[in-house]
Amino acid sequence: MSVKDIKDKTPPRTMPIQSATFSNPINAEIRRAAATGIYDIRGGGAKRRVPHFDDLLFLGASVSRYPLEGYREKCDTKVTLGTRFAKKPIELDIPITIAGMSFGALSGPAKEALGRGASAAGTSTTTGDGGMTPEERGHSSKLVYQYLPSRYGMNPDDLRKADAIEVVVGQGAKPGGGGMLLGQKISDRVAEMRNLPKGIDQRSACRHPDWTGPDDLEIKILELREITAWEKPIYVKVGGTRPYYDTALAVKAGADVVVLDGMQGGTAATQDVFIEHVGLPTLACIRPAVQALQDLGVHREVQLIVSGGIRTGADVAKAMALGADAVAIGTAALIALGDNDPRWESEYQKLGTTSGAYDDWHEGQDPAGITTQDAELQKRLDPIEAGRHLRNYLSVMTLEAQTIARACGHNNLHNLEPEDLCALTMEAAAMARVPLAGTEWYPGKPGF
Amino acid sequence: MMQTYDLQANSLRELNAALHAQANDTNQTSWEIVNPRGSHAVAVGLDAPIEVSVKGSTGYYTAGMNKQATVHVHGSAGPGVAENMMSGTVVIEGDASQYAGATGHGGLLVIKGNASSRCGISMKGINIVVHGNVGHMSAFMAQSGNLVVCGDAGDALGDSIYEARLFVRGSVKSLGADCIEKEMRPEHIEILRDLLDRAGSDAKPEEFKRYGSARQLYNFKVDNAY
Amino acid sequence: MCGIVGLFLKDKALEPQLGALLTDMLITMTDRGPDSAGIAIYGAEDTSASKLTVQAEDPDTAFDGLADKMAAALGGKVTLTRNDTHAVLQVPAGKAEEARTALREIAPEVRAMSFGDTLEIYKEVGLPKDVAARFDIAKMSGTHGIGHTRMATESAVTTLGAHPFNTGSDQCLVHNGSLSNHNSLRRKLQREGIHIETQNDTEVGAAYLTWKMQNGATLGEALEASLEDLDGFFNFVVGTKDGFGVVRDPIACKPAVMAETDQYVAFGSEYRALVNLPGIETARVWEPEPATVYFWTHDQAPNPKKKAA
Structure with a gap:
């Protein structure tokens, strides 16, 4: 080999290595922040991977326990919410409810579709930060009216029209933060409902205007009960952060139902830093909340609704096995209606994104016509067809959950228990307090 | 004919149920509540053109979400009096605690004494006339309606205000973010004259200054974040 | 709250x-x-004595002989007046803080509620009416x-x-x-x-x-x-x-x-x-x-x- 040959060969070189810390998405965000001077605002829930229901598996019955026959042997799915103090508790056919999403964040047809789908499935839907629309009330056989810090559209007539009242203290996407609705979505009707000028950015307060803390909340709940003749179940919704204390205090303040929303729960719009960095994974919320209910002797008497990242019947069954009485879905319901559907891919591309990643719900340009107030885009959603899709989806989730419950030998979804589960990861084992698969151990288990 | 309710002898539930049972065409137009003794949720959720007179001081949320009714408290009122009022009139002879008229959508709230902090917080169309002073953070995020203060206002008046009008006769300890003094035009004098008249105040509209939104927080931009 | x-x-x-x-x-x-x-x-105020108010889970045994032990630790006269789970130790004037410190040694299971010349603190778990009744606060x-x-x-x-x-x-x-x-x-x-x-x-x-x-x-x-x-x-x-x-x-x-x-x-x-x-x-x-x-x-x-x- 001549010297020339050696020179011609490319010498070995170090591969370019992307930093795990300064990754391309992070660098892009630094450049975006540097250019605009404002934090990133988006919709949806946490996108990062956190320990979740996927990290749990069920232990089907075989010899030591006997399974139930699918279709033939009954597996009850009914749930009654508000049995503690309310004269008129809500009876649902399935333990899957629709979480609060505002008219304003969602279009009128989208709200109608949610009402149609939920009603057909025998469950409830929930208003949001913006008041109750006649369409929504009309199409929802059971409607939960949210009582929020902003009190947009709050009035005693709608309060009495509701089937339950949900006092919203916080939500999983942004515990400790208020709501946001940017000007693009403040149409004439939204502006009128919220008593705001059209087109301005609307920020909701992070605390209620007329009470702070559980001792005041108790008096607020008394007032709401007096206004509604003690008929309506009163829910208290909290974002998952300190679920043991917050659940206990909601109970002490007099709640009928506690709604606990983990960090995968969505929002119409807030700071990305809030969505990704504040809150507790849904999986980690349930056991402490159930523990609080049990310590106070009110588990099942005060019902627990869990939300944040529920997608399948398996998720439903797992949440219930950990002690929830019901679950609520938001993002999943929007996807069932048609949110982020690949059929609109070319339009997502025009917005600089792709189906499945679209989260600029606050901009009001949703190609699927769901998270928008644009009159033309709204027309893309047929509320009847979308409602039917939601009903189908709720039905499938229920059937899936029943399949699992029967396989575990239960004649009622509420009889699922933590002992029906095992965990695939140490993290999930610790958070759900169920044994690591194949062992009898989980981190933090007493006696080890 | 006057109906009298003694809150020492009868329960709050009985009282509110009786008041709720009044229809628009009721002939029981006059009610008197004695011995309120600081009770919460007195005369809440009313929806009939009745007159309720409360003899003594009340606790939280007196006349909350009122519609049509006239509620007159001959004493002081606790936190959140007339919160989310829709219409009608609420008069407090004494002082009002925090959050008076919070999120109110309509009607007239008159406080003959002083109101404490957060008077008119997040108000959405209600008219509030305070004969005395108001505390800090009054009219925080106030959206619409009028807040009239015949005395002085505390710190951070009208912080993050939207389109509500604030009229103050005395001093303002400090203005909140995006709240500025504005020109008092003839139409404002007229609004103020009417409100003072209805609230039984002999203050002169010309003695007041008007405050409102500078509208600089209406859209997110870098200078607004802190 | x-x-x-x-x-x-x-x-x-x-x-x-x-x-x-x-x-x-x-x-x-x-x-x-x-x-x-x-x-x-x-x-x-009693100018000749200061007070240490204490509480015990098991007052029958915990308060037994406590005054004597405290007297030995402080020097001087100590009396104990029991009130349900609480007791007031009258200690020589100006020695209340010293008594509180001594208590940790001589009776670690007994908790100090308060010390001073005139202050007595009574507190327990339970509804206010029951707590007030067990100490007969109304008579004080x-x-x-x-x-x-x-x-x-x-x-x-x-x-x-x-x-x-x-x-x-x-x-x-x-x-x-x-x-x-x-x-x-x-x-x-x-x-x-x-x-x-x-x-x-x-x-x-x-x-x-x-x-x-x-x-x-x-x-x-x-x-x-x-x-x-x-x-x-x-x-x-x-x-x-x-x-x-x-x-x-x-x-x-x-x-x-x-x-x-x-x-x-x-x-x-x-x-x-x-x-x-x-x-x-x-x-x-x-x-x-x-x-x-x-x-x-x-x-x-x-x-x-x-x-x-």
Whole structure:
């Protein structure tokens, strides 16, 4: 080999290595922040991977326990919410409810579709930060009216029209933060409902205007009960952060139902830093909340609704096995209606994104016509067809959950228990307090 | 004919149920509540053109979400009096605690004494006339309606205000973010004259200054974040 | 999260009724705090003795011979007067703090509730009416007193977690609200050698005042400093041997009502707590301003806007 040959060969070189810390998405965000001077605002829930229901598996019955026959042997799915103090508790056919999403964040047809789908499935839907629309009330056989810090559209007539009242203290996407609705979505009707000028950015307060803390909340709940003749179940919704204390205090303040929303729960719009960095994974919320209910002797008497990242019947069954009485879905319901559907891919591309990643719900340009107030885009959603899709989806989730419950030998979804589960990861084992698969151990288990 | 309710002898539930049972065409137009003794949720959720007179001081949320009714408290009122009022009139002879008229959508709230902090917080169309002073953070995020203060206002008046009008006769300890003094035009004098008249105040509209939104927080931009 | 009541008597004629008036006020605040209750009573001064109020889970055995052991530790005469789970040890004048320190050695299972010349603190888990009844608070007389009903937020429902907290000789503190920097402050104070028993946020507030005063601040200065150093929401009512004070955080969300007549100054989380006080119909009733320290003493003519010394 001549010297020339050696020179011609490319010498070995170090591969370019992307930093795990300064990754391309992070660098892009630094450049975006540097250019605009404002934090990133988006919709949806946490996108990062956190320990979740996927990290749990069920232990089907075989010899030591006997399974139930699918279709033939009954597996009850009914749930009654508000049995503690309310004269008129809500009876649902399935333990899957629709979480609060505002008219304003969602279009009128989208709200109608949610009402149609939920009603057909025998469950409830929930208003949001913006008041109750006649369409929504009309199409929802059971409607939960949210009582929020902003009190947009709050009035005693709608309060009495509701089937339950949900006092919203916080939500999983942004515990400790208020709501946001940017000007693009403040149409004439939204502006009128919220008593705001059209087109301005609307920020909701992070605390209620007329009470702070559980001792005041108790008096607020008394007032709401007096206004509604003690008929309506009163829910208290909290974002998952300190679920043991917050659940206990909601109970002490007099709640009928506690709604606990983990960090995968969505929002119409807030700071990305809030969505990704504040809150507790849904999986980690349930056991402490159930523990609080049990310590106070009110588990099942005060019902627990869990939300944040529920997608399948398996998720439903797992949440219930950990002690929830019901679950609520938001993002999943929007996807069932048609949110982020690949059929609109070319339009997502025009917005600089792709189906499945679209989260600029606050901009009001949703190609699927769901998270928008644009009159033309709204027309893309047929509320009847979308409602039917939601009903189908709720039905499938229920059937899936029943399949699992029967396989575990239960004649009622509420009889699922933590002992029906095992965990695939140490993290999930610790958070759900169920044994690591194949062992009898989980981190933090007493006696080890 | 006057109906009298003694809150020492009868329960709050009985009282509110009786008041709720009044229809628009009721002939029981006059009610008197004695011995309120600081009770919460007195005369809440009313929806009939009745007159309720409360003899003594009340606790939280007196006349909350009122519609049509006239509620007159001959004493002081606790936190959140007339919160989310829709219409009608609420008069407090004494002082009002925090959050008076919070999120109110309509009607007239008159406080003959002083109101404490957060008077008119997040108000959405209600008219509030305070004969005395108001505390800090009054009219925080106030959206619409009028807040009239015949005395002085505390710190951070009208912080993050939207389109509500604030009229103050005395001093303002400090203005909140995006709240500025504005020109008092003839139409404002007229609004103020009417409100003072209805609230039984002999203050002169010309003695007041008007405050409102500078509208600089209406859209997110870098200078607004802190 | 809680209910607070306080009563500072100007009229000596009311002193025999102090316990009864405070008991009534306390029970009215049950809704705000059903978990535990406590009361601090400032009684008549005995110039020959100071007081250490103690509590035990098992008072029958724990209080047996305690006076003798304390007498041996301190030197001088010690008497013990039991009241249910509590007892007041009368120790030689000026030796109350020494007695509190000695107690940890001679009877570690017995907990000190308060020490000083006139202060006695009684507190237990349970409904305010039951707590007041078991100590027969209604029969007690005194110059001023502070009561508290607790709805526990993040720390355990225990006797030690109940308020009032004793902050120094004849000093006590109650709190409504929620402090958000109590953990780091607790670590700092513990490094400074301040004794803190519980995970309770209020105890840290109390310990903070103690620490400030140990470093030369007056109670008033310590309260002023708390406005800067404590994060979160608080209404504090504090008692001293001859006075009582009130301070609210700058945001001032938690409720506070005060009433004053020629006979007394009273504090309540809600007006309901004050309705049975004599002459309340004609009292001056107002709400304390945020971030302002108020103080009343017997030494001078009370002044509602007077800043603490």
